[in-house]
Amino acid sequence: MTSPLPVRDGVGATRLHVPLSGRWPTIGAYMAERFFHLDPERLLGRFDRGEIVARDGSALSRHTPLGAHEFVWYYREPPVERDIPFEIEVLHQDRDLVVADKPHFLPTTPGGKYLQNSALVRLRNRLGIPELTPIHRLDRATAGLLMFSVRPQTRGAYQLLFERRQVEKVYEAVSALPEGWDPAAPALARRAFPVVFRNHIEKLRGHVCVRTDPEREPNSETLIELIGSDERVLHTLLRPHSGRMHQLRVHLAALGAGILHDGFYPELLPEAPDDFTRPLQLLARELHFTDPLSGAARAFRTRRTLAYAPSGA
Known part of the structure; x- marks a missing residue:
């Protein structure tokens, strides 16, 4: 409408x-x-x-x-917003698509106490494209690649790619070193790398965290590969084969490798103001797909890095 x-x-x-x-x-x-x-x-x-x-x-x-x-x-009356002091970077722009590199803490779209401090509003104002619309979303806490549609006429073709899971998404995460970690035989919950983890994830109305149900058929799957580790942290590459809410955070927490600075999993912590020195160590690193308009292979990669990753990673 x-x-x-x-x-x-x-x-x-x-x-x-x-x-x-x-x-x-x-x-x-x-x-x-x-x-x-x-x-x-x-x-x-x-x-x-x-x-x-x-x-x-x-x-x-x-x-x-x-x-x-x-x-x-x-029009909503704008809230008094706390400024999020990180810029969103435009990596690619053509007549149909904008690909941006979102910082941690910036929500994808306006909502709640964030209006001007959202990726969508910042980009609409900067690029002068009022029709700009996100094709997918990232959690506010997650940094990395976001795709936006420029024109309503071609928006549906790109949205279908995500609905049909025809976009390959690759993430990175940094976790505290799991208990019993052996660099000579790296494994998560006794599963050698690469690890494929599946479970059933359900979002409940009124709850900020999702619920998992071991009795139900899995509806989420992630391939987890090892990038590296040091005496402090574990660095992994994540390839989700589904797009459930908080899926990557839930899967790593279930394997004993909860992502650094995650206030939701494995334990919900009391709400607190953002600490810009402690961003969630999760990054949307790559997007790969076949362009539905041109048929060309397209690939984008973030320029951001995770601050707590092992040196040299």
Whole structure:
């Protein structure tokens, strides 16, 4: 559904579904109850200023009755954001694709307390492309390669590559040296390298961590190869064959090699402000695919490195 409002400062308007019937006399009353954490008069003032619009772009008033419109659009009021002091780098740009190198801590898209401090908004503003859209995502904590679509006309062709698992993704990770590590016979949980690990991962609504279920058929798989180690850490190459939420973090933690500075796995730690000196040691290193438009083989590699990797890796 096309928004009647243009992208503003790199951020698209928010669409809200409004019930066509209910106990609320007006759309404003419904929104005041839905967004109960906001001052109701401040919210209704946005109607007075013409900031909440219908599908045709016409402004609603605070007296617009419930049932008059099923969807409304508005711009989110920007939060007070903590600046993320790392730049996103553009590695490739053509008429259809932008490939960027995302730093740790920067979310892929706006959400929660991050709007301007997101990869999408920064790139829209820098490149002047309001239609720019991510084709896939990385966790905020993960650094590395991100692909964006430039034109709506060709976006679906690239999205299908990810849906059909036709993009080869390669990651690096640095973990604390597992207990009992023997460099002469390297193994994880008694499995010699390369290790193929599978399990069933499920995302539960309202939970920040995923759950694993050993009784269910595996729905995630990762090939784990050894890059190197020293007396402190283990450096691995990860080739996911599926794309479950937090998959790489969960798999390494299950093998006794949880990624350095992971506040979720193997143990959920109390929420704390970002410590920019301790980024999660996970990096989206490479993307390989056959271009669906030209048929050419394409390959991209990050310019970033993991700060805690063994020297010389």
